[in-house]
Amino acid sequence: MKKNYTYPFTAIVGQEEMKLALILNIINPAISGVLIRGEKGTAKSTAVRALADILPEIEVIAGIPFNLAPDEDDETIRECFTVTGHAMPDPDNLEVTMHKVQVVELPVGATEDRVVGTLDLEHALKTGEKRIEPGLLAAAHRGILYVDEVNLLDDHVVDVLLDSAAMGVNTIEREGVSFSHPARFTLVGTMNPEEGELRPQLLDRFGLCVHVGGIADPQDRVTVMERRFAFEQDQERFCSEWQGESSKLAERIVAARELYPSVTISREHLLGIAKSCLKVGVDGHRGDIIIMKTAKTIAAWEGRHCVGSDDIDRAVALALPHRIRRQPLQDMVMDVGSLLGSKCTTN
Template structure:
């Protein structure tokens, strides 16, 4: 895998997206706490799903990586180092450091398991007695964003592997009796058009949050969408420059929320409020309660607070429960109610 950075392409600014507040908030919350296990964005074509995901990386703080390492190892955190880098660290080597933007790694619909998780270089193992990993997309996505467009069209087994890695933060490759692992902590984002088929309930549940997006119904907003898109296509650099101040403000706010999140507290009254919402809606298991707590804390951090409120729980429930409610046959997720 090449370590050359891709040529930078001017992206449509995240802050210039009209409406779609739930979509934008769900993405920001997953950046504040990647432990939310990602977000599934459901909606018709032309509703800014892909635009928002690709623009998200521009808002994130830059990260330090070990220069020349295809696994995006963190030179300051042994837990986020690939095995070979960790061995160098243990040996006392001074690791070369490079600072760069967070990546959005896109997963092709045709991706195979080997392309996703990587393979073990058996030739090196046989010739040199040294086990090495040929990195896959999960290595490239470590400490970044893994974007799965049309996730409902992916092979179920590939999706299972991705969701397992997202939950554990580790990718394990097993071939011919040889097993190797490397850190794989990333923000998982999936988009889909429900008209092209649904996900299995077991897979739906593995996404921390779910949001349904639709075309805007307000004529003024629709006109604004057209104006902004036309201006961007005429001159992407000039359009991005006009939104540079707002982009920087949001980038600063996100960095502050990430730093604040570990200090956010939720008392027992909040935990009971979370449990009651899951019970009222007949949600199976306890994953929803855990995700709601994380989302509520991320909301509080985003709002500049260190204490979770009932309003945070309401906001978290709207994003964490819709895809987990028991539904009748043919009942759509977007019809779920939280009142």
């Protein structure tokens, strides 16, 4: 069977803000995902699906489809084995494998059972035993849950995503069986605003939001056509030609993940973030926290140990557009650098 290749992330022309937002979420999943808004044909879905090739590897307990880490609670591991009909091995001798972080795609028409999980009816009818069939949220644990046309999801599926995103846990309740498993995932959604807007409750769950449009430069548009034609002519060769760039990007992401815990941010810069959010009337404190995490992640991506004013400005532009309530975006962005002055030098 002929292998299907994914268009390389590094071969995407332009759309730098979208690519940066996705990369920042790979480096630091605590940013809580990204919503990509824009017209059709602007590489939104291509970029998200291309993430699979540059995502880092993680340790996963083998034998169960929950992507559990070896350091998960023993009781959680035992329950996950039991409800799927597997015998629990010795906790001290669990088989662990290395898997790439997964990009799990949630179809617009997915049912609640497909998302949450359900009772394995075929097994129940054959054996009389109740066994759980895990859903997409189990597969998305410690990974990325991608929802194309997220604004067209049914309300009850949206509610499930909201609950799981908030709690980091998914609960399956079917036919007298109640079972919970970890479901900590990065939510990535794409949408065309012309087809309808998102519910505010879901909108706020996305850490970052970017708007993408068609490329205006004629030369860049020609490059888009040339690369797409080359990919369709010979996918294997095209991907091989971009493998070097993809490997460099993956290595830089790993380096940024290792640097992130040591990145510092001054109290003065935190005060600037708070003032930015207050000025535009952001509800709650989620926006402040996301800006702080994003600014630190940008600094790590740039290879620096300390957050500067430019990092905060870029974080504000990514984290506040979808949280504005009182005024339009063009009046929103505060020049934090002019208020504070940078206190961080490049190492």
